[in-house]
Structure formats: structure tokens, C-alpha cells
Amino acid sequence: MLREMREYRQNIQLNTLESYSNTHRWALTQSMADTQHVAQKIFSHHGYSARLKDGDNHRLISGMKGAGSRLGYILTHLAIVLICIGGLMDGNAILKAREMLGQIAPETRNIAASDVPEISRLGVNNQSFRGSVSIPEGRQTDVLFLNYKDGYLVQELPFSVEVKDFRIEHYDSGQPKSFESDLVIHDKRLGEPLEQTISVNHPLIYDGYSLYQASFSDGGSELELLAWPLVGAAKEAKKIEIKVGDELEMNLYNEPWILETSDFRLFNINPSEDPTKKFKNAGPSVQFKMRNKTGEAKEFLNYMVPVERDGALYYLSGVRGSPAEEFRYLYVPVDDAGRVDRFMKYLHGLADEELLQRVAAEQNFSGSSLPSNEAAQLNKAMVGLVSLFVENGMQAVIAQVEKNVPAEKREEVSKLYVRVLQKILGAVYVDVLAEEGVDVSLGVDEKKAEFFDAATAAIGAIGRYGSPIYFQLSGFVHHQASGLQIAKAPGKNLVYPGCAMLILGVFLMFYAPQQRLWAWLEQTDDGVTLVLAGNTIRNKLDFSKQYQQIQAQFDRVLTS
Amino acid sequence: MNSTREALEYELDQQSFWKGLSAFDWLWAVVVLIGSGYAYASYATLMDGYEKGILLSTGVSLVALGWHWKEIRGLSLAVFVLSIFGISRYVNGLADADVDFFLRFLVSSQSAIMWMSALYVLATLTYFIAFFTRSEFSGKVASAMTWSATTMGLVGLMVRWRESYLIGLDVGHIPVSNLYEVFILFSIITALLYLFYERRYQTRMLGGFVLLVISAAVAFLLWYAFDRDAADIQPLVPALKSYWMKIHVPANFVGYGAFALAAMVATAYLIRVKAEQGDSNSIAMTLPTLDILDDLIYKSIALGFAFFTLATILGALWAAEAWGGYWSWDPKETWALIVWLNYAAWLHMRLTKGWRGKPMAIWAIVGLFVTLFAFLGVNMFLSGLHSYGEL
Numbered sequence: 001m002l003r004e005m006r007e008y009r010q011n012i013q014l015n016t017l018e019s020y021s022n023t024h025r026w027a028l029t030q031s032m033a034d035t036q037h038v039a040q041k042i043f044s045h046h047g048y049s050a051r052l053k054d055g056d057n058h059r060l061i062s063g064m065k066g067a068g069s070r071l072g073y074i075l076t077h078l079a080i081v082l083i084c085i086g087g088l089m090d091g092n093a094i095l096k097a098r099e100m101l102g103q104i105a106p107e108t109r110n111i112a113a114s115d116v117p118e119i120s121r122l123g124v125n126n127q128s129f130r131g132s133v134s135i136p137e138g139r140q141t142d143v144l145f146l147n148y149k150d151g152y153l154v155q156e157l158p159f160s161v162e163v164k165d166f167r168i169e170h171y172d173s174g175q176p177k178s179f180e181s182d183l184v185i186h187d188k189r190l191g192e193p194l195e196q197t198i199s200v201n202h203p204l205i206y207d208g209y210s211l212y213q214a215s216f217s218d219g220g221s222e223l224e225l226l227a228w229p230l231v232g233a234a235k236e237a238k239k240i241e242i243k244v245g246d247e248l249e250m251n252l253y254n255e256p257w258i259l260e261t262s263d264f265r266l267f268n269i270n271p272s273e274d275p276t277k278k279f280k281n282a283g284p285s286v287q288f289k290m291r292n293k294t295g296e297a298k299e300f301l302n303y304m305v306p307v308e309r310d311g312a313l314y315y316l317s318g319v320r321g322s323p324a325e326e327f328r329y330l331y332v333p334v335d336d337a338g339r340v341d342r343f344m345k346y347l348h349g350l351a352d353e354e355l356l357q358r359v360a361a362e363q364n365f366s367g368s369s370l371p372s373n374e375a376a377q378l379n380k381a382m383v384g385l386v387s388l389f390v391e392n393g394m395q396a397v398i399a400q401v402e403k404n405v406p407a408e409k410r411e412e413v414s415k416l417y418v419r420v421l422q423k424i425l426g427a428v429y430v431d432v433l434a435e436e437g438v439d440v441s442l443g444v445d446e447k448k449a450e451f452f453d454a455a456t457a458a459i460g461a462i463g464r465y466g467s468p469i470y471f472q473l474s475g476f477v478h479h480q481a482s483g484l485q486i487a488k489a490p491g492k493n494l495v496y497p498g499c500a501m502l503i504l505g506v507f508l509m510f511y512a513p514q515q516r517l518w519a520w521l522e523q524t525d526d527g528v529t530l531v532l533a534g535n536t537i538r539n540k541l542d543f544s545k546q547y548q549q550i551q552a553q554f555d556r557v558l559t560s
Numbered sequence: 561m562n563s564t565r566e567a568l569e570y571e572l573d574q575q576s577f578w579k580g581l582s583a584f585d586w587l588w589a590v591v592v593l594i595g596s597g598y599a600y601a602s603y604a605t606l607m608d609g610y611e612k613g614i615l616l617s618t619g620v621s622l623v624a625l626g627w628h629w630k631e632i633r634g635l636s637l638a639v640f641v642l643s644i645f646g647i648s649r650y651v652n653g654l655a656d657a658d659v660d661f662f663l664r665f666l667v668s669s670q671s672a673i674m675w676m677s678a679l680y681v682l683a684t685l686t687y688f689i690a691f692f693t694r695s696e697f698s699g700k701v702a703s704a705m706t707w708s709a710t711t712m713g714l715v716g717l718m719v720r721w722r723e724s725y726l727i728g729l730d731v732g733h734i735p736v737s738n739l740y741e742v743f744i745l746f747s748i749i750t751a752l753l754y755l756f757y758e759r760r761y762q763t764r765m766l767g768g769f770v771l772l773v774i775s776a777a778v779a780f781l782l783w784y785a786f787d788r789d790a791a792d793i794q795p796l797v798p799a800l801k802s803y804w805m806k807i808h809v810p811a812n813f814v815g816y817g818a819f820a821l822a823a824m825v826a827t828a829y830l831i832r833v834k835a836e837q838g839d840s841n842s843i844a845m846t847l848p849t850l851d852i853l854d855d856l857i858y859k860s861i862a863l864g865f866a867f868f869t870l871a872t873i874l875g876a877l878w879a880a881e882a883w884g885g886y887w888s889w890d891p892k893e894t895w896a897l898i899v900w901l902n903y904a905a906w907l908h909m910r911l912t913k914g915w916r917g918k919p920m921a922i923w924a925i926v927g928l929f930v931t932l933f934a935f936l937g938v939n940m941f942l943s944g945l946h947s948y949g950e951l
Contacts, residue, residue, distance in 0.1 A: 034565065035564075041572065042572070090885075130885050171731060177795065177798065178798050178801070199798070200799055201798070202881075210884060214883075214884060486884075487884045487885055489880075492880065492886060499877070502873065503870050506866045506869050507866050510863070510865075511866075539855075541851065541852070541855045553575065557567045558564065560567060
């Protein structure tokens, strides 16, 4: 084919030329030499290189241009072969082969890298891989993990990588602007450690290994949580210290529970309701699971800083049954001191039998008409109503009515129950306020009334909360981990030149089409006969136009 | 010296490329030179070697483009004047867009893009009017509208580029970073490719067909802007903060635009085939001949394929820098490969097997749907690393 590329096709016959659609015959009076000169000049003017050949009774000038087209064809196809070979080298075909030969097997257990057995480890002589590793700030690693089938393989490195610092920078609007890690490469072959900062789109290439900023996660932040019991009349929160990623076994109300912390976030950038700002930062949050004795777990997302809703502040606690669900939020109202204490005192007050009895007696639901034992029974029923509400919300109260009261009286009884409940709850709330030192002699102000409504609504939802404890995030020491991707891809030494060849080849193939011209000269008695012909394989329409111009040029020069 | 040789010298001298250039051609070169020189003098200290190279080659390309395609000069000048005007109206920051008359109704990016949208849709209608009434005049009006729409689209992008810097110096970026912006780019590139061939083949009868796909893009653009607030300028996510974006995305859209053009010309081809089988007085007989249409489909696909190859390779190089591997079988990559193989097969069949006619036209139309899935469908239905501009 290369020969054909350079081939001028000097053995072409006259009848072949005249069979082309682009051809013309002149009977000229000029000399052979002049005609030949004209043909050669015009050919070269249009970029055709030409060859001259004398036949028995003719002279043939064969012109050709656009040999690039053929070259392009060769480059393109060679490039694809190169890219495929390079790609194969960098793919996991070799790993698959080694797995089939039984030399390696993926590890599926969640164990420390150093405990992974030899069969799941790849040595430093492995030439091609792409894996990732998460390194907490201040720590270093000399292995990384390759996802393989449903497990992973441990790849050893001939050096170790330390993450000195990981940073996230933000735009004014709060969205992340850059992720950066300060890396230190410790290598025995180096005189001193190599320090380099990498960021997304700016990897470090070291010793044939490329180190990329790929992700980030929590690197075991130290958390301080206040555990507020949501059940019973306990008064105080218990302080817990735990690291992200750790578990804590607890015995709550005689049942085993496990607290599993999974993530801590320093920032939570959410869309803003404020039209002048697009985003707002909802502050730090902790994500964890509470697993009960049956092994079922609900997932929680608790924010450290209160958020505003309709002018009031709330601590948000999201809860969901599975990662596929959206979080549903419990809104815990914030008291005047910016704490959850008043809410918790109110909640615990509702579980305080003694207090409830006293409040019920004070309310004097029965009036003074009932004998004291019947009044006591009525009060007991009313207190039972409160526990029902605290445990399972307003629905439970309504269900109770539907179960025990004939249909025609339900509406009336429901209204009565709600009124009674409101009164007891209100009285307990006022009691909590009084204990706090608030002057309630003239009633409560609007803000405190709103607090009451919000707190009561939240308590009505606690039955579905899924944890007997509310964990308030009260302090933290943030530790981040930088997720690095480390790759070695020797195949790119073939792939990249292949890519260059492919681009060059494709453009040559389309934009340097091979075109041929011939001028056939025969001596006659009174001058020469000239036959001009042209042919191409591609872009015939364009070529015809160009041929017409060339033919017109011959015409102007030779016949005017 | 005999007369033949003199005639030859005269002829070749007349035909010399440089002799063929008019005073306007030289004026154009001087204007571009002054513009590039001014940009260099003002900003050279801020540019690195690559950027200086880009400025130089942009200047040279613009001169060459203006010499070979005269209308580009008018377009460039109009875009230049309107963009500078638009940018200069921003005095006190972005809020001026709601206050200043010219910004509000003409040259803020939102307004310019609305003008672009309206003009493309009107041009589509006018091209069809020209087609059905065989009206030369309507055709000219439609061309003028398409040129105007393209101008406004480019002005919109230019001003938007500046607006992004008005939000914040660290927010500023070239407007090819999300689905909204690339739809504008797609419309402009498809229109320009069409306008080039319109002049080349001296036919306006194809206009309506090609502009149909642009109108569809505009409809999507408007829905996306109004329904999803997509017109807001967002800062770039870290993965997109790269020089590669500036060349990867536009190269891709030359490809997409050319494939769209090929499909629409193929539609016209099928209509003409139908007309030739039936009534020879049919309106469809005013379409260019099958040879020309066939050639146009081939040229569009060849151009698209060349740029799509370039874009995919640029994407691979970028991926190697950003994601740690030049190929990750990300859905977008996989679909780009499918699109590439599809058109590679089309070109093979045409060039080596000599396939022509109806099947190839149908294949070119099917190709657009494959491309469309790679362009939009992947973002809508599959997740992956290319998940910017979700619907």
C-alpha cells in the first residue's frame, strides 16, 4: 500500500484517461516542449508533484497530490492497534489471568491491611494498577487497595505516602472550590522526603506512579456527645466521648443498644430560603446509627448548631430507616439560653407520674361534684392519656378513642381528650418555666407559647424517632482523611502516541484526499494533441470543480 | 520567450493566491492584527506561554477564516462591538442587568440569549416559508436572521463569561461548563456549519431542516432555563477547574453540531428521494440534488468524526489528569466510544464499500439519536463522573 501511495500510475492507457468523467482533448499548434512546460507548471501551481514518462508515441505527465490521505489511513489504523495494546496493558486482564491461575484471590473481609494474607497482596513489581487509599491527616501508608470483583486486593508501594494536611477551600457561596493535600513521599532512595501539594486536576507524578486527589472523608474526628434520654423522667444528660468510625455498646432501659458513628462534617452547605443568598452553612453535623437488640438500625443525622424556621430556632435531627430514604427531621426547639434543656425538662416532666398527678388534681377536671376516689380514677385516666401521647403521639390517643368509644360519641370524646391533654401539657410546661425562674403569674408570652406548640409537636413525633436517646453534638476535634488514587499505567506510553497518530491520521485522511492528474501528449503533423484527465476516489464533487478550473486554465493559456 | 509561455506566466500570476486578495482582505488582516496586538500589549504579563500561543494562533486562524469565508468578518466585528458594549454597561456589578436599559433588553447574557432563541425560531419558520413559497427573498431574510441569532448567541456567551467574573474573581470561567451553556454552544456551532454550506452550495432550501434541530435545542434551553433555573452562573466544581475543559467541550460540540447537521441533511435527502419517485413538480424538488446532499452528509460526518475523535482524546488526557486514568468506562466514555464506532462504521461503509443513498441517509439520522443519548441521555439516565448539568 505504501508503494501505491507513491505510485504515479505512469502506465495508464489513453483510453482509460478518456473514460474518466473529468477529461478533455485539445488539438494544439504549440510545440511539444511548450505544451509540456505549460502542463508541468500548471500541475505544480496546484500542488501536484509530477513525473514524466516517454512512451512509444506519446509523452505522459502524471501528477499526484494528497498522498497524506493514504498515510492518514495507515496512521489511523496503526493508532487503533497501539491504543488497544496499551489499553490492554493497563486493564485488569493480567490480574484476571493471575486469578485464574490461582496466584491471587480477592479479600472480602473488613480487616487491617497488614492482616491481609499473601494471596491477596500484589508486590511492588506489579507494573499496572489503579487503586485508592484513605489516609488520615498526619498518618502514612505504603499500601493501597484495588477494588476487585466483590472484594479487594492490597497493592504494596516501594515508598510511603504521608498526608500532612488536607484542606477544602470554599467559594463565597459555600460550594467547594478546591480539595488539596500536602503530601510527603518517604522513600529510602531519596536523600530527604519529597514534599508536594496535590489538588484535583494537579496530580503528583513520582517514579512512574501518579498520585491523585480523589476524595476525602472523616479521619476519625473526636466527638463529644450529650446523651439525652427521651424516655422516662431522668433529668440529666450523660456526656459521651467517641471517635468517628467507632462503636459504643450501651445498656438502655435493660436492652442492649449499639451506637455506631459513621461520619462527621464540619460544613453543611444547603440551599438557602433567603433570596439574596443561594446557600447557607448549617454548620457541623454527626451521622450515626443506633442498632437495637434485633440488629435493626436507624440512621441519624444531628446538627450541632440550631437552624431557623419561621423565626424560631431548632436543633435538627434527621432519621431514616435506610440509605435509600430521605431524612425526616425532628425539630427540637431551642430555649432562651440557646439550649435543649427546657425541651428536655418539659419532656421529662411528662413522664413524672407525681408531677402529673399533682397537675391533674390542680386542674380539677371533675369539678367538686365527684367523690374523691372517682376523681382520683379520672385523674389517673387523664395521666394515662399523657403517657399514651408521649409514647406514640396524637394518633395513639385517637386510636384509643376509636377503640373504646361508640361511634356517635367519638367526636365529643376526642375533643374532650384533646382539651384535657392540652391543659395537662400546658400546666406541666408552666411548671417547667416556673422552675426555670420565669415569672408566669401573668401567663406566658407569645414566644414561649410558640415554644410550647413546637415542643409538643416534637414530643408527638418522638414515638416514631427510633432511638431512646437524643445525642446532642456538643464538641469535636476535627480530623480529616484524604482519599488518594494511585495509579501506574505503563500502557499510556503506547496509548498517548497512538492518540496523536489517530488525530493526525483522521485529519489527513479526510482533508488531504489523494487526487491525480494526467497530461497525455502526442506529436501530430501540425503540433500536439493534449489529453488532460483527472481522477480521485473521495470528494468527487469538489474535485470536479477544481478540475474544471484547471481545464479552463489550460484552455486560456493554450488556445487564446 | 514565446507567447504561450507569456500567457502561462500571466495566467499563473493572475491565479496566485496572494494576488487574489482584495483591499478588504488586507484591511481585515490589519484589524485582526491590531486587535490581537492590543490584547497582547494589555495582558501579556498575565499570560503563560500556552496562552500567548493560543492568542497568536487565534489571530492567524481568524484572518484565514475571514479570507475564505467573508461573512465571518461581519460576524466577528458584530460580536466584538456588542460584547464590548455589553461588558462596558456593567459599571456597578451584576445588579446593573436589571437597571440598565441596554443590558436589560439587549446585551446582558440572559437577554442576548433570549434574542438568540427568538431569532433561531423565527429563522426556522422563515426558511420553511421560503421553502414552501419558493421565495428567494424569504430565504435571504431567514439567512439574515440566522446570522443575527448566531451573533446574539456569541454575544450572550461572551458577556456571560464576563458576568461570571463579576460574581467573583474566583468564580469566573469560560461558559462551557454546564448543560445550559453547551446548548447555546451547540446551537451556534450547528448554525455556523450550516451557514458555511449554505454559501458554498448556494442553496437556502435546506435551512428549515437544519434549523429545526436548532429550534429543538432552543426549546430545551428555554425549558431548562425557566423550569430549572439553569441560567444561573454557578462556580466550577474542582474537577472542572482545568484548562482541558476549554478545548475538550468546544471540540465535542463541533462534533455534535456536525452530526446534527448530517442527520438533518439526511432527512432532506430522504424527502428528495421520495419526491424523485413521484411528482417532479413537488416542492421537494427545489432541494439540492441527491449528489450534493449525499456529499454534504459525508462532509458533515467526516468533520464531526474528526472533531469527535479529537474531543474524545482530549477528554481522555484530561481524565488521566483529573481522575487518575485515561479511560474508566464511565457511562459518558462508553457512549462516546459507541458514537465514535458508529460513525467510524458509517465512514468505512461509504469509503471502502462505496455505500451510498437511502440506507446511509437513514443511518446518519439514527446516528443523531445515538449521539443525542450520549449527549443527554447519559446525564439523564445513568450516573457517573460526567454528572454536571443534571436534569
